[in-house]
Amino acid sequence: MPLENTQYKKTAHYYFTGSAGQQRVSANFFENFVIPLPSIKKQEEICDRIFSKKREIKRLRLNIKSLREDAKRMFELEVFGE
Numbered sequence: 001m002p003l004e005n006t007q008y009k010k011t012a013h014y015y016f017t018g019s020a021g022q023q024r025v026s027a028n029f030f031e032n033f034v035i036p037l038p039s040i041k042k043q044e045e046i047c048d049r050i051f052s053k054k055r056e057i058k059r060l061r062l063n064i065k066s067l068r069e070d071a072k073r074m075f076e077l078e079v080f081g082e
Helices: 007-012 029-032 040-080
Strands: none
Touching: none
């Protein structure tokens, strides 16, 4: 998710100081901002889903590589013959 769409930035916006060209958030905001932490079970579920997606990405990348190689071989065979 892009930074400009995060809840963190939306909340920080209410604490901006300075002019429009140089708005900033004080260190106090960052020191006191509470980030909710899910239970260990929920964290493990999130990790499992993320690792599953990473495995799927790896599998798809290998599939893409294989398909590219097949397409290259097919092209060379069609254009140049055996």
